[in-house]
Amino acid sequence: MQTTLMHVILTSLFFLHTCVICGSASKWLAIFNMQALGISTIKSPDNCEELPGLVNKQIQICKRNLEVMDSVSLGANLAIMECQTQFQNRRWNCSTVDGSVFGQVLDNGTREAAFVNAISAAGVAHAVTRGCSSGELEKCGCDRTVGGNSADGFVWAGCSDNVAYGVQFSQTFVDAMERKTRATLERRLMNLHNNEAGRRTIEDNMRMECKCHGVSGSCEMKTCWKSMPTFGDIGQVLKEKFDGATEVQSLKIGSRQQLVPRNADFKPHTSSDLVYLVPSPDFCEEDLKGSLGTHGRRCNKTSKAIDGCELMCCGRGFNTHIEEVIERCSCKFHWCCYVKCRNCHRTVEVHTCK
Numbered sequence: 544m545q546t547t548l549m550h551v552i553l554t555s556l557f558f559l560h561t562c563v564i565c566g567s568a569s570k571w572l573a574i575f576n577m578q579a580l581g582i583s584t585i586k587s588p589d590n591c592e593e594l595p596g597l598v599n600k601q602i603q604i605c606k607r608n609l610e611v612m613d614s615v616s617l618g619a620n621l622a623i624m625e626c627q628t629q630f631q632n633r634r635w636n637c638s639t640v641d642g643s644v645f646g647q648v649l650d651n652g653t654r655e656a657a658f659v660n661a662i663s664a665a666g667v668a669h670a671v672t673r674g675c676s677s678g679e680l681e682k683c684g685c686d687r688t689v690g691g692n693s694a695d696g697f698v699w700a701g702c703s704d705n706v707a708y709g710v711q712f713s714q715t716f717v718d719a720m721e722r723k724t725r726a727t728l729e730r731r732l733m734n735l736h737n738n739e740a741g742r743r744t745i746e747d748n749m750r751m752e753c754k755c756h757g758v759s760g761s762c763e764m765k766t767c768w769k770s771m772p773t774f775g776d777i778g779q780v781l782k783e784k785f786d787g788a789t790e791v792q793s794l795k796i797g798s799r800q801q802l803v804p805r806n807a808d809f810k811p812h813t814s815s816d817l818v819y820l821v822p823s824p825d826f827c828e829e830d831l832k833g834s835l836g837t838h839g840r841r842c843n844k845t846s847k848a849i850d851g852c853e854l855m856c857c858g859r860g861f862n863t864h865i866e867e868v869i870e871r872c873s874c875k876f877h878w879c880c881y882v883k884c885r886n887c888h889r890t891v892e893v894h895t896c897k
């Protein structure tokens with residue numbers, strides 16, 4: 544126990560001191576942990592200076608948009624939680640190391656880095672847009688460009704999500720980081736591309752929600768508004784893009800560097816696909832670069848996929864133990880009105896990697 548704790552502390556110190564070109568997302572994402580820094584909400588411009596990992600331009604944006612910063616923090620939180628949900632059954636499971644986000648795992652331009660960039664840019668856009676719709680933010684509100692009668696016989700009414708505002712804010716705030724790093728041009732292009740792909744995922748999946756009005760639910764009049772997908776849906780779409788991400792390299796085309804597929808036989812990526820520069824490490828063993836390894840991870844004995852013991856444990860084998868779970872069972876409804884259950888004990892086999 545003590546050695547693990549020591550290790551975490553060492554790892555995070557190492558991280559703080561050597562992370563100069565770190566996956567840029569991993570730096571400002573530390574905002575999610577504002578509470579841990581003793582900042583519950585951004586009240587004064589001074590708070591902007593206390594936030595870790597921001598570049599100068601972001602500090603200026605923060606000072607001019609104090610009320611939006613809580614949404615940014617919320618967006619960073621959304622992004623991290625969704626990343627952990629989408630990756631819970633993979634070797635790299637998006638764990639945060641002692642308050643710092645993801646360690647150096649994102650230093651290199653891997654698929655994982657691509658995903659984190661996309662989901663965090665989307666997280667900020669989503670949370671800011673929500674802030675606009677809910678009336679919490681003074682600078683923005685619902686989308687006023689949506690209105691009037693539609694050709695399909697309904698009326699645009701209600702609060703359409705102002706996704707343009709959220710996306711614009713995310714572009715200014717999140718992308719500011721990329722113009723101020725020591726990373727290579729190639730890496731900056733990759734990050735900017737994936738940030739944009741994350742935001743497009745929201746725009747491409749906007750949906751229409753409607754409500755019927757009329758005598759006892761008849762739909763004599765229908766009002767509709769445009770609404771963002773849930774953040775869980777965005778996470779799922781981005782996870783699919785992660786699986787289908789394109790390996791690219793930068794080439795000078797005309798006077799500009801551009802990202803093109805490394806394998807010329809593959810069809811070119813679109814602006815909403817994820818791209819990466821280098822293959823991922825196997826994430827099998829713990830190292831000082833922030834990979835925690837898969838020793839002790841739970842695995843599925845019958846699955847052939849990445850959550851299966853064979854792949855998850857990197858061929859090292861696994862241990863099996865029996866765990867007792869207590870569940871509510873034989874529930875009976877009693878008149879009136881409560882439900883009474885018994886506690887049942889059930890044993891399950893749990894497999895963990897050697």
Ligand SMILES: *[C@@H]1O[C@H](CO)[C@@H](O)[C@H](O)[C@H]1NC(C)=O
Pocket residue numbers: 647648649650651824832
């Ligand atoms: C990044 O790639 C370099 C070169 O392949 C490698 O030496 C280094 O360990 C990698 N860093 C991380 C954090 O995986």
Ligand SMILES: *[C@@H]1O[C@H](CO)[C@@H](O)[C@H](O)[C@H]1NC(C)=O
Pocket residue numbers: 627631636638835836837838840
């Ligand atoms: C993620 O992996 C780490 C290290 O393998 C493990 O300690 C942690 O419990 C895992 N997190 C989840 C949510 O499974």
Ligand SMILES: *[C@@H]1O[C@H](CO)[C@@H](O)[C@H](O)[C@H]1NC(C)=O
Pocket residue numbers: 843844845846847
């Ligand atoms: C394990 O994997 C199998 C096959 O993919 C699946 O049917 C089963 O639900 C999984 N079990 C658990 C506990 O996730």
